Amino acid sequence: MNENATIDMERDQNDGQITYANDVIATIVSVATAEVDGISGIAGGGSLSGILAKGKAPRGVRVDMNGEDVKVDVSVTVDYGMPIQKVGRNAQENVRKSIESMTGLHVNQVDLHVVGVSFEKENQEMQQSQKLALSIEEEKEQAIAEEAASLEQENTEVILDEDDPLEEDDADGQQDAPEDGDEKLEEPSSEE
DSSP: OOSEEEEEOTTTOSSOEEEEEHHHHHHHHHHHHHTSTTEEEETTOOOHHHHHHHTOOOTTEEEEEETTEEEEEEEEEEETTSOHHHHHHHHHHHHHHHHHHHHOOEEEEEEEEEEEEEOHHHHHHHHHHHHHHHHHHHHHHHHHHHHHHHHHHHHHHHHHHSSOGGGSOOTTSOOOOOOTTSOOOOOOOOOO
8 A cells, every 4th residue: 555646747747746645535535425415424433523633544434546546445324214325326426526626636446335324313303303393382382371361361351341340249148338328337336
């Protein structure tokens, strides 16, 4: 395995060479693979931002260079429910295009190894649908509570609007206080 690939630029200019480290090609492979819908990650690679920040070659990616020819092996996990053949072909093509357009190297082969299936996306979708169901239920409960409060307020307004409820007998059968002009009964005094 060659550590770095040297590209001879003599065909265009006579003043130098371009050398690519395997880590550079491996990083291109990681990014191009992760861009494909249905690929949940590079096997053993951790987060892509962590790989790029550390500047290390991603685990799960192997690059062999022979002059301008490149062979790539990449191990991935695929989202559950995705058509693996289609996702794999899309990943191979995206890796090929990315390497060739960025470096000018010729990609002979892209071997994609599906080493796992991820349920993370399905779990997230399930959690989102549960949250949605809960929020709908909470909205219903809130609407019921608001309706109950509204009905209670209407009942209170109706009671306050009735004509002078003090003129009628109380529930215990006693008449309410007399109005002006009614005779008042004097209570005996207790001064003896």
